[in-house]
Amino acid sequence: MEDLRRRLDGVSWVDLFLWGLRIVIILLIAVGAFNTLTSGKYTITTWISLSISGLAQGSIYALIALGYTLVYGILLMINFAHGEVFMSGAFTTVFIANYFNQTGFLNTYPLLAILILMVIAALVSMSVAVLLERIAYRPLRGAPRLVPLITAIGASFFLQYSFRGFYGSGFQTYPTVTALSGTFTVGKVTIPVVQVVVFFAAIALMSGLYWLVERTKMGKSMRAVSEDKEVAALMGIDINRVIVFTFAIGGLLAGAAGVINGLYRPQGVYFFMGFIPGIKAFTSAVLGGIGSVPGAMLGGLFLGVIESIGPNLVLEGLGIDGANQLKDAIAFTMLVLVLIFRPQGILGERLSEKKA
């Protein structure tokens, strides 16, 4: 009895509340999944094709998430305007893509055309990201941590509405590439070609990044700066150059992701398009452990799959109608839950007081 009392004294009611929340969430997920699986509404092929489309979407999130994670690793700040970096590439390229489509270039040489589009989008996003760093972040590098966050919000407002001013507020649509519009069948599962292309394009870009960070001299300096800025400077590394380079790489990936996203989901290119993918990519970065490059990749893929399976598996089982419209809600809930229960993410180190 005495022993039990002593143990209970050490547990605050906050911990108890959190444990209760944890149990409730696990129960909800288990009940939902059990109900759906026993109802036999979906076959195994449905789940597989859902997972594949989730992987394709997730690889796009992963590409954007890398921008967050790289910048966070180096400056310990979150570039809230990164979604707008993504938008600027995608929004600019949609006009060029439509021009290519009119001239027939896109359908005669699809691979070349897409590569050119990706390069253009990457260049646009890269310059936006670099300018952002130079104008909005560098003057505030020594400021309290809340300050760059608020400038980032201001900058993202500015970017959204300047693009709206340039290109209008209407929705644009990427042309569909005929070479990518088919499907093929493996066993019983039908897979759209575009999903495979999207997935592998993203994987190629990510492996390129991984090589850059792990194998080149610049990557080594990036890792050094993220470890300790002062000591890196003492070792002769030009910190500002590394930071600009990091922003540029993040922008490049986001721009390429803009074109890939356009191939995967042609509709809905407009000035506010960066917001939701930005938040989701941030969620992926947090999920994987912010600051960790493999973590961002893994987190993106994981979030994509959960978002694609989750509504049907859990929400429908709990009897919520219109479950498929709740994809965004799933991402937010995931974010809040991860922040509450495991802020360091899947692969991340424990967030120290300095970094949190």
Next chain:
Amino acid sequence: MAVLRPAGDFDRSYEQDMSLVRQKWQWGVLIAGLIMLFTLPRLGNTYIITTLNQIAYTVVALQGLNLLTGYTGQISLGQAAFMLVGGYAAGLGAKELGLPFYLSIPFAGLIAGLVGLIFGLPSLRVKGFYLAMATLAAQFIIPWLTRQPKFEAYLGGTNGFIEVPVVTFLEYRFGELSDFVYISLGVMLITTVLTINVTRTRMGRAFVSVRDNDLAAELLGVNLFHYKLRAFFLAAFFAGLAGSLRAFSQRGVGTQFGYGLEESVLFLGMLVIGGLGTNLGPFLGAIFIILVEDLALWMGATLAETFPAQAAQLLTSFRPLFFGLALVLFLIFEPRGLAHRWRLLKASWRLRPFAR
């Protein structure tokens, strides 16, 4: 915050030390200011009355956000959503429960405060940007809930708004905005005195200590969890008051009238521009931004007349563009806001012949 006092201004009693209005001429200025404020709606035109009303409820919302972000250092991107809750609570309280306005306005504050408490819970575990994300969830979940068809009878469902009855008091109808503005101004004055008193009592000092160093505050006996939640409650309470004022003055409430993320960002921006953690900040920020936005709107309209081809873009994107730019520039060049400028001005006036 040391207050610079001229020589000869001593405190001889405790009451004197605690007084807000220290000298006779300050009483004169205060009374003259109040008289001016309250005669303005009688003399002015519609634009002045609407702007005055808008400034009044914005200041109320900002004062809440100031307690939370400026004093306690917890960022919140959900203030507009809490305003929405307050608006609905006031409207439904007046319509369904038949509460008179002097009860439905505090009722709105209370309901919004309770909702704010729920979304303040993550503040227990996370800080800075992560907390911003958690409160962002409020900004998405609450408007989404109000649009659900299930609650159509009460919250307007897909219409996006409900009508709010006219405020009446002893047979007198506050139907015109030029009458209602007095209620807004009254609430604004009450909340102003309230915030000033909160910030100079034990609670306010605890808030500041949480902001400046939460570890040290905890060691000194400040219960972090309690005080953070109190700050969240107060912020949402004030947002609820502001929302109820807005609902009564617009005679309706709902997502149709805004209450989106842009507004939450706008509030944060106003606060930064006015001066975080100062009692003057909310006033200066609200007045500055609302006037600059009107200026931007007017400029956009003029430019739209000059360039009719771009008219729509110019009209819609000028205001947010100005706001984003102002926010970034203020943070870079005057991060302590307009209130700090005002303090410098006062000091230089007192030291006039000697130093600048």
